[in-house]
Amino acid sequence: MVNVESYQLFLDFELPNYTGSVKIEYSDCDEKLALDCEGLEIHFVKPSVSWIMENQKLVLHGVESKGTLEIGFSGKVAKDALVGIYTAFYENGSIVTTQFEPIYARRLFPCIDHPAYKAKFKLVVSVNEALKVISNMPCSVEKSGNKLVYTFEETPPMSTYLLYLGIGDFTELESGTKPKLILACVKGRESKTNYPLKTGVSVLEFFECYFGIPYPLPKLHFVAVPGTAAGGMENWGAITFGEVYLLADENSPVEQKINCVYIIAHEVAHQWFGDLVTMKWWDDLWLNESFATLMGFKAMQALKPEWEPFSVFVQEEMKFGLLEDSLSTTHPIQAKVNEAHEIEGIFDAISYSKGASVLRMLEAYLGEDAFRRGVNLYLRTHAYSNAEGKHFWGALSQVTSSDVGSLAEEWISKAGYPVLLIEVQANKMKIRQERFSLATSPSETWKVPLTMEVNSKTKSVLLRKEEEVLEFEDEISSFKLNLNRTGFYRVYYSSLDKLSELNAIEKAALLTITSTLRFLAEFRFLSIWMWQGVTLTKKSFYLF
Incomplete structure (x- = not known):
């Protein structure tokens, strides 16, 4: 299996179009290398090798076993999509944002768009001087003619679906220092930023304590995206939220504040469980999402016990899961994913609501402290790499001296209860x-x-x-x-x-x-x- 060590990505925007180049440092390659590439025009490949576009892949022949490839390309920001790189509209304008999970980083640049192929990313972006750029890491900014060039620090190894790029006339507000928490929104939304910022700081502190591992990056953005019904996306260091879920203030209805606190906690939990340690393949997406669902309520219980979060969990998550799992249309939590395009049609309320409920059941049976120690062992053992569900059950088994795997398997591999x-x-x-x-x-x-x-x-x-x-x-x-x-x-x-x-x-x-x-x-x-x-x-x- 080829090993991709890094992507050095340069993008020059004249919206809605952009040109770019990517330098891919790799090793352990045979003579053929296939890169995922959708909707892009390829201009050159260096060093010169034969290549062909085939089934949304850039297939290169005669590639050295180790080295660096440079590929020039161009693309266009979509106006009628909510995945890949696209335009999000609001009443006074628009921003450019990205949604790469599960298989849409290939719409920005040629890459191996697979969660197991973690690599470091070094991103340089050139835009008109009226615009700001947000990505996963902190950046420096220089002026070049009538443009601004944003040079971002290199990321730790991460999967392609966690890369983020946002471009727009953002208003940014900050809180905290280690890490720095930054909320970016479009102009006119500033009055409802203090509450999510304050919540974010508290949630980060909670998870650093719970996981026993400091937040791994130097900063964290909350990006409020207009015009989307999506709740959130855990891009490492640059979480996107539908602004209707994220933005709130002390005078907002309780239900709106509950949604705000929960969605922040859910996505921040992913910064460890999902980003620091990432599933090897989409079969284990249910575990990623179920764990973050449980952690969202756990953080809310610590921050807002007066809301009785686990009563809400029982009434909403568990109640719905129990109903769906009692019907003839039910199915096991875990589903086999053969092709990445199957993902969005396979995972549903049973996968997530039942999945979170089963994890909570295992936690109660093993004990909260033992469960937390198992989570910590799993994260430390597989940090900056990939893992499978069996590795999580193994960590829980190791700290409890019990066969958690066979018990969990019974609940995730068959339907009903x-x-x-x-x-x-x-x-x-x-x-x-x-x-x-x-x-x-x-x-x-x-x-x-x-x-x-x-x-x-x-x-x-x-x-x-x-x-x-x-x-x-x-x-x-x-x-x-x-x-x-x-x-x-x-x-x-x-x-x-x-x-x-x-x-x-x-x-x-x-x-x-x-x-x-x-x-x-x-x-x-x-x-x-x-x-x-x-x-x-x-x-x-x-x-x-």
Whole structure:
């Protein structure tokens, strides 16, 4: 496999057009090198080798095994796209911005547009003097005629989809020093920048402490992009946000502030889990996004506990995941990606909502401190390189001396989830599991990391069979299962006589007969009044 060590990229803009050249330092190449290249015109290749454009690839023949190639090219900024390099319009003008995930860096310059091919990037950009340029690293600026030349510091090794380029008449506001946090927005939006800046500083401090690793770059931009419904993109050192999600102030509605804090935390978490350590291939995109989703709520819990973030998680992420995963259209969390163009059609709410819920379940079973130590080990071991899901499970296994991989595999490789039916008599608790489904489904069992409180004492149990009986020292006088609603499963209670007091998170998950019918009605499933032989009538029905 060819190794790309660096890209030295020069771009000269006369908007909407640009010309450029890229010097690619490489090694371990055979005589043929194929570079991803879409919508670009190639002008030259140095040293001179034969080349051809074929299926959106620049294929070069007779290449040395090691050396530097220089390729001249030109392109155009798109006006009717939201990926690649494109124009984002607003009421008083426009900016140029980029969205390269998953396979669109090739629309800016010829490259190996694959997450496993990490390289260093050295970027030089020439623009008209009225414009500012933002990229992943800090820069110096010099005037050359009627143009400004922005020379950016070299990045650490990173994947092509994390490169960023923004050009426009930005207003920039700063906060913090190590790292410097900069919010860039279009003119007229300045009044709603202080809140996200203040939030960003706090979120960075939280994750530096949680991960035990300082933020790896000297600066971090928050770029508010107009005219997009996208939430955010974790470009390393230059995160883009839809401005409707990022910009807020103290007087904004609580829901808007929740969205602001969450999306900042989600994308900043990626600066470590996704950018510092990057998936080797798109099969593990679900893990990237699920982890950032969980971390977003974890950071929000630390910063804004009065919002009860994990009640929000249960009501929004988990509730939606449980519903989708109970339908005939469900599928496993992890999907095989053969070609990069398949990515955007494969990953959905099950991949992300269920994925985040499963990670939270594993964290609760292993313990928060053990989970955090496993995350730290994973990040330190694979920093500035690529990893697979198995490496993450391996790190968790190493710090807990348990086989986390086989447990995780059970939840990510098959569709659906169980409902636990509980019977209590004297000092014994019988637990029977079956698949919860609103459609006909085969009988299945899971390894269920079960948390419970019995007679005011907490206990964790790994259920492995369809039916198990747990025996306790004393008669069971009070109990509840699935503490803090951390497990991605439901619990069926036919009686609440001995149920322990529920906290706010647990109450958020309770479905009685009335709320169950309302829940189904919301999603147009009122015709489904049966679940595995339990008729939803006026009799007592308690489903968590």
